[in-house]
Amino acid sequence: MFRLILREEKFFEFFDEAANNILEGAKVLVQMTDEHDSDLQERWKRLEELEHVGDKITHQIIRKLNRTFITPIEREDIHGLAVALDDVMDLIEASAARMSLYKIKRPTEESGKLAQVILKSAEEIVKAVSSLERMDDVMEHCIEINRLENMADDISREAIADLFDKEHDPMDVIKWKEIYETMETTTDRCEDVANIVESVALKST
């Protein structure tokens, strides 16, 4: 009967949940790139669970959106941000899936660097999203996420160029090239989050 909620603020809580879920995922990915880490498959299964948690949060946001008449920020931005946060978690899981499925012998130094950049981006996403309700300091976190994406792009390009110089097995070149690209794409999706958050902040000033 009263399913239509007139004005709903709970969206910010959901975004916080999704961002913290990403942060937890990024921490697991960092563990996978530690050469003393023992079980890639175990970590990957954990990331699959976190991905499902992310899916549920996304669906809750979209269901609530369809029952809400007046939203605190524009409807299309709520939808866009929910999808963008979901995409980040999906790409973290996809990076882990490749490390596990391709049975890599030991993580490379570069994969560790990229995982660290993803972790830092996740920390900035948590801050950007949590500052969205109060609209303070939003921009500086978005700028930092953009900087981190550029950094990941440079690391990934150099890492792939190095594969051609130093790696003699073409199979390993193909495997690592794709792992680096998937990790770099993860930071592209973080940048998508930052761009939406930034545009929401700009509209409200």
Next chain:
Amino acid sequence: MFRLILREEKFFEFFDEAANNILEGAKVLVQMTDEHDSDLQERWKRLEELEHVGDKITHQIIRKLNRTFITPIEREDIHGLAVALDDVMDLIEASAARMSLYKIKRPTEESGKLAQVILKSAEEIVKAVSSLERMDDVMEHCIEINRLENMADDISREAIADLFDKEHDPMDVIKWKEIYETMETTTDRCEDVANIVESVALKST
């Protein structure tokens, strides 16, 4: 003089045409992955024709959209759905092009599985689009398309991991990896169609 049509329902007919064109394309792709199929290039040429048919339908929709004042569903959704359907057909053709251009010796079992998933997605697209005008059962078809996309992602990941284990020629690894990825991307584009159809259905409830 009377080029401006006030309210136009013909859009649903065009969407049905585009969806059935995709279905025909998916059937040709399934044939290409049958190991007893004789002529990859012939099939590919057929898919190029179907791609051109798809292009024409897309242009007709966009032309009509620009002459229509009141649309049965939101303008941006009509445009988005036309482009998304076009993209599915393009990716089916792109998958076939790679199989033909890379002169694969015999289709793999996994390429057959992926083509079947694409065929099932195409069948669901036909149903989802045809139920859009009456707005009944739309959601169940969209959910099924999402499930099929997840399935294609799993098949493709496993198939690529298997290439590294079982395939000894790096050239064949590179070829098949790209064919699997292109087929998997086809189901991503099917999911884009489902997402637009779903959002149209949600807006109208």
Next chain:
Amino acid sequence: MFRLILREEKFFEFFDEAANNILEGAKVLVQMTDEHDSDLQERWKRLEELEHVGDKITHQIIRKLNRTFITPIEREDIHGLAVALDDVMDLIEASAARMSLYKIKRPTEESGKLAQVILKSAEEIVKAVSSLERMDDVMEHCIEINRLENMADDISREAIADLFDKEHDPMDVIKWKEIYETMETTTDRCEDVANIVESVALKST
């Protein structure tokens, strides 16, 4: 005090600047595919500079957009066009980066053909964007950009198929495959520009 500009026409000037910056970038890329060209890294550095120029123009457009109340074309189209032009320049730089980082011995004929198509697309972008203010001849340039994208797709597909036939070093196959794909993606981004320009033109008729 008077930061809010009521109606701002300067957007067209910025778009012209961004388009001419792309054209300059495309010329440098053509030089890199000349087999008598001496210094890939020098050319790449130049393209990094042009990419930064592009970034600045994009930021200026978005900053101005946020301070402008009435825009000559729809706000989302201004934003979309700025981002699309930025993406073209990024992809030109990304193509050059790969040629330089992968230390290619000599440019292939096909990379020269693709660079020429990118150059022609850039020339059409300059014309399309400059005709946007007066809204004359916009469509023919957009159609030409679409035609050039199809051409690049064909060249790139054939070039990659040729690698499998003629190239014996898998490392070189992987390198060139990615260079061709990045160049082809550049023309996809040119098509995105054309699609936005086309839709702006259609809305205004």
